[in-house]
Amino acid sequence: MSSKSDGSAMTPLMRQYHAIKTQHPDKILFFRMGDFYEMFGDDAVRAAPVLGIALTSRSHGATEKIPLAGVPYHSADRYLARLLSRGFKVVVVEQVEDPKTAKGLVKRDIVEILTPGTATVDGVEEQTRATYLTALVAGNGRTAGMAALDLSSGLFLVDEGLSERVVERMRLLEPSEILCPVTLVDSAEFEQQYGLAPSDRRITKYEDFNFDYRAAVRDLTKHFEVSTLDGFGVGQSRHAIIAAGAIFRYLQENYRERLSHITRISRFDDAEVMTLDYSSVRNLELIRNIADNTEENSLFSVVNRCHTPFGARRLQRALLHPFKTRIPIERRLTGVSELVKERDLCYRIREETRQLPDIERFAGRLGIGKLSPRQMAGIKDGLAGALRLKRILADCRSEHLSQLFRALPECGDLVEVIEKALVDEPPIVAAKGGMLRRGFSDKLDTLNDSIRDARTYIASLQKVERERTGIATLKVGFNKVFGYYIEVTRANSGAVPAEYIRKQTLVNAERYITPELKEKEELILAAEEKIVRLELQLYQELVETLNRRIADIVSTADLLGEIDLVSGLAELAVARGYCRPGIFEDRRLIIKNGRHPVIESVLPPGSFVANDVELDEAGRIVILTGPNMSGKSTYLRQIGLIVILAQIGSWVPADAAEIGLVDRVFTRVGALDNLARGQSTFLVEMIETANILHNATDRSLVLLDEVGRGTSTFDGLSVAWSVVEFINEEKSARTVFATHYHELTGMAAIYDHIANFQVAVKKWENKVIFMHKIIPGGCDDSYGIEVARLAGVPRPTITRARQILKLLESGKFNQSELGQGVYKQRMQPSLFDPPVSETESRLKEADLENMTPMDALRFLHDLKKDLT
Numbered sequence: 001m002s003s004k005s006d007g008s009a010m011t012p013l014m015r016q017y018h019a020i021k022t023q024h025p026d027k028i029l030f031f032r033m034g035d036f037y038e039m040f041g042d043d044a045v046r047a048a049p050v051l052g053i054a055l056t057s058r059s060h061g062a063t064e065k066i067p068l069a070g071v072p073y074h075s076a077d078r079y080l081a082r083l084l085s086r087g088f089k090v091v092v093v094e095q096v097e098d099p100k101t102a103k104g105l106v107k108r109d110i111v112e113i114l115t116p117g118t119a120t121v122d123g124v125e126e127q128t129r130a131t132y133l134t135a136l137v138a139g140n141g142r143t144a145g146m147a148a149l150d151l152s153s154g155l156f157l158v159d160e161g162l163s164e165r166v167v168e169r170m171r172l173l174e175p176s177e178i179l180c181p182v183t184l185v186d187s188a189e190f191e192q193q194y195g196l197a198p199s200d201r202r203i204t205k206y207e208d209f210n211f212d213y214r215a216a217v218r219d220l221t222k223h224f225e226v227s228t229l230d231g232f233g234v235g236q237s238r239h240a241i242i243a244a245g246a247i248f249r250y251l252q253e254n255y256r257e258r259l260s261h262i263t264r265i266s267r268f269d270d271a272e273v274m275t276l277d278y279s280s281v282r283n284l285e286l287i288r289n290i291a292d293n294t295e296e297n298s299l300f301s302v303v304n305r306c307h308t309p310f311g312a313r314r315l316q317r318a319l320l321h322p323f324k325t326r327i328p329i330e331r332r333l334t335g336v337s338e339l340v341k342e343r344d345l346c347y348r349i350r351e352e353t354r355q356l357p358d359i360e361r362f363a364g365r366l367g368i369g370k371l372s373p374r375q376m377a378g379i380k381d382g383l384a385g386a387l388r389l390k391r392i393l394a395d396c397r398s399e400h401l402s403q404l405f406r407a408l409p410e411c412g413d414l415v416e417v418i419e420k421a422l423v424d425e426p427p428i429v430a431a432k433g434g435m436l437r438r439g440f441s442d443k444l445d446t447l448n449d450s451i452r453d454a455r456t457y458i459a460s461l462q463k464v465e466r467e468r469t470g471i472a473t474l475k476v477g478f479n480k481v482f483g484y485y486i487e488v489t490r491a492n493s494g495a496v497p498a499e500y501i502r503k504q505t506l507v508n509a510e511r512y513i514t515p516e517l518k519e520k521e522e523l524i525l526a527a528e529e530k531i532v533r534l535e536l537q538l539y540q541e542l543v544e545t546l547n548r549r550i551a552d553i554v555s556t557a558d559l560l561g562e563i564d565l566v567s568g569l570a571e572l573a574v575a576r577g578y579c580r581p582g583i584f585e586d587r588r589l590i591i592k593n594g595r596h597p598v599i600e601s602v603l604p605p606g607s608f609v610a611n612d613v614e615l616d617e618a619g620r621i622v623i624l625t626g627p628n629m630s631g632k633s634t635y636l637r638q639i640g641l642i643v644i645l646a647q648i649g650s651w652v653p654a655d656a657a658e659i660g661l662v663d664r665v666f667t668r669v670g671a672l673d674n675l676a677r678g679q680s681t682f683l684v685e686m687i688e689t690a691n692i693l694h695n696a697t698d699r700s701l702v703l704l705d706e707v708g709r710g711t712s713t714f715d716g717l718s719v720a721w722s723v724v725e726f727i728n729e730e731k732s733a734r735t736v737f738a739t740h741y742h743e744l745t746g747m748a749a750i751y752d753h754i755a756n757f758q759v760a761v762k763k764w765e766n767k768v769i770f771m772h773k774i775i776p777g778g779c780d781d782s783y784g785i786e787v788a789r790l791a792g793v794p795r796p797t798i799t800r801a802r803q804i805l806k807l808l809e810s811g812k813f814n815q816s817e818l819g820q821g822v823y824k825q826r827m828q829p830s831l832f833d834p835p836v837s838e839t840e841s842r843l844k845e846a847d848l849e850n851m852t853p854m855d856a857l858r859f860l861h862d863l864k865k866d867l868t
Contacts, residue, residue: 012105014040014066020093020110027089030080032108034099036070037079037092044069050086051079077121080114084121087201090114113254116202117177120152120368127358128295128304128312130155133250134170135179135243136194137211139163144194145239148173149247152364153310154261154554158240159268167194169268171278172320179246181208206246213238216245223248223259232265240267260550261367272328273321274647275664279688283667284640285598286319299641302601303650305571307353310360310557311564318565322647324663329583332566332649335400337580339570340651346570348392353564356385360557366546373426373435373539379546379553380418383411386556389563400566408559409552414545421542430539433532444534451527454520458484461517471495484521485511566649573651576600581646581657587699588660589615589643589734595653596638597645609772610655613639615734619755621724623745624738625779626759631772632738633669635759636703639736640665643701662734663699666692668707682711689723698732705738717741728753745778799841839863 021029028047030037039047044067048055057065071079097107117133130150137145144163149156159169182205185198229235285298295301306312323329339346359382365371386408393405426435462476475487488496489509500512593610600608626632642652646659668688696702708716720741727735728751745756758779760771789798
């Protein structure tokens with residue numbers, strides 16, 4: 001609706017709507033009118049096609065017709081989720097007084113503002129992924145501060161440092177919304193320094209005054225009820241605190257004032273966990289595959305055996321932030337190993353985790369004051385499951401599982417309280433009552449008893465009246481407008497008793513009431529109103545009881561997620577035949593018969609070709625040569641995946657593995673053009689390579705595939721050679737460098753720590769068979785023409801390629817004459833060394849001895865067609 005609308009021409013309803021809309025012109029208003037949320041004007045025009053609903057119009061006062069679209073209030077979450085997922089922000093306006101008792105226009109007010117990063121409605125939150133609201137703040141020079149909050153679980157993280165590293169961290173979180181100061185987004189260097197386009201729909205420009213250090217410290221210390229933030233380890237991170245404070249202010253502005261489930265704020269622990277850059281996460285397909293950016297055929301999808309959504313979310317965090325110190329890795333490995341050996345114990349734990357609801361997100365709903373009765377029942381079921389698991393874990397001997405047993409809070413009293421209060425199948429919403437069990441409140445029971453006779457009377461009225469009047473089709477019904485009624489068809493109107501009072505006329509029937517029915521109705525409705533009010537009051541007291549113990553509930557959810565993760569990893573290890581890796585403080589990396597966990601899962605059992613890896617002080621850099629399609633990239637990726645699995649505390653796909661702790665895994669595998677930012681394949685390749693050379697250490701694992709191929713041969717070879725030299729001399733990082741530049745194999749003779757390996761290839765007649773086996777030595781043939789043939793390149797093209805290859809290898813021409821020589825060879829083929837024709841090639845390759853007569857006739861027919 002235009003802000004220039006003439007207020008005098010509007011109805012009172014539209015003036016009420018317009019007063020709220022002018023406060024939030026950039027957001028969609030969900031305006032409650034009875035059983036619907038209505039959208040008007042421009043909001044309706046924008047939202048209707050997104051929601052797939054009809055766009056209509058209606059006159060309001062003397063103004064022209066206004067566009068209108070609406071959705072039922074009882075299914076609003078589904079429509080809200082669709083708007084939020086498309087980047088819209090929504091203001092929810094509710095009726096804040098009872099329309100029945102309102103004098104004139106019903107009062108309405110904003111109850112919440114939903115944005116992509118603050119939404120907690122079903123359908124927005126992915127089951128296995130956290131939904132992050134982040135804030136980004138510029139620091140001094142090229143530094144930045146960042147905060148990230150998953151409102152549904154209460155996970156609150158901050159970071160501060162070089163802007164490139166902070167932004168890289170934020171990219172891994174894939175936030176739904178990013179708060180940025182207005183002046184930062186509008187600055188000339190914003191896109192270049194932070195890699196974010198100002199037009200990115202995730203960005204919310206937030207006024208600069210909201211990013212204030214003193215206000216942030218005040219708000220955060222007040223929330224956590226502390227005098228300083230030093231106890232959380234973030235006290236000295238000024239710009240991170242500013243970002244966290246901006247998030248809190250934003251939540252308060254969006255009517256998110258209750259946040260009791262956010263019990264701590266933590267800094268990303270670089271000393272404890274590995275830092276993976278976005279390129280490595282993408283190249284290794286840890287969470288999503290490269291092909292279509294879905295979870296299918298990613299490492300996460302293959303290793304995820306968690307039964308609970310919060311266990312799966314914990315697994316994702318682990319894959320993105322593997323440990324890099326030995327103690328937490330070994331701790332989790334002891335738990336996984338015990339459950340691998342104790343299959344009955346693992347089965348009992350798995351049966352319990354299978355029944356757990358998403359208690360982590362239910363705790364989040366409790367924290368923000370939006371817990372429904374059914375979700376409260378979910379908390380009860382989760383806490384009850386925790387009690388059963390605690391009894392099972394009492395039998396465990398491993399350090400990790402024993403610690404989990406001791407750490408699980410005792411919440412049996414909360415289970416009893418909820419069990420006594422809620423009915424067996426509580427409703428989705430509390431507003432209409434019907435959620436509390438008989439015996440929970442004497443006052444509530446008395447009210448229900450007071451109308452029991454009236455309810456019994458109405459329930460039996462239809463049968464009684466049918467027998468008394470002889471009208472077999474007589475019905476007793478109820479609606480909100482007329483209350484209870486007796487309905488009789490017109491055909492039976494002559495049999496209606498005299499005491500019936502006509503209330504409503506329908507096309508084929510009449511509706512009646514009786515004095516006694518009206519009396520019972522008034523009794524029921526008056527009592528039911530009191531019952532609903534009392535139930536809501538008692539339910540809110542129950543919510544507050546849980547809120548006082550929310551720290552225990554959040555802690556229980558956290559520990560249950562770890563139990564689910566550990567037992568899922570144990571099940572994975574048994575099902576896939578994984579081994580327990582040895583974790584060492586030195587720099588060894590020895591893997592016997594390692595396998596790619598994802599590719600192995602989609603191939604027939606036993607068909608994946610396993611390979612060894614051995615990197616140590618004697619040979620810490622491998623130059624890997626071999627043709628395309630032979631498995632070099634797979635080999636590189638499986639090394640990275642095995643190391644990451646080992647360092648999250650998982651068993652790994654190999655016969656044996658010894659992992660010297662890795663501080664970071666760097667990959668440069670595959671190509672990804674960034675044409676939107678004007679970056680070619682080669683530029684992206686060099687940017688990623690530069691990142692590796694700047695940040696790798698002697699504890700890192702570097703996996704490089706075809707560095708330098710995006711430019712000319714000599715340039716590419718020069719870059720590749722110098723990159724290997726730099727890693728060897730300056731970084732001493734464990735490295736596997738896959739390449740087509742066979743000249744690099746000469747480096748092994750020059751440098752002590754470089755070794756040559758190749759992918760085994762078997763030649764048979766004119767064909768090449770890829771063995772997918774890594775063996776010592778260098779390969780001097782790329783087999784590119786054979787790969788082209790396997791890919792289906794037309795036969796004449798393959799024949800001509802072989803001819804040109806022979807010419808180039810002949811040495812008859814110097815570099816400046818090569819092009820001319822190839823042209824002459826095509827125009828004047830040698831009589832003494834004629835090229836092999838397509839027909840000759842087909843004849844040589846034909847298996848004549850095994851042809852049937854019919855196959856031979858078809859073959860001759862095809863040859864004749866080729867020659868004509």
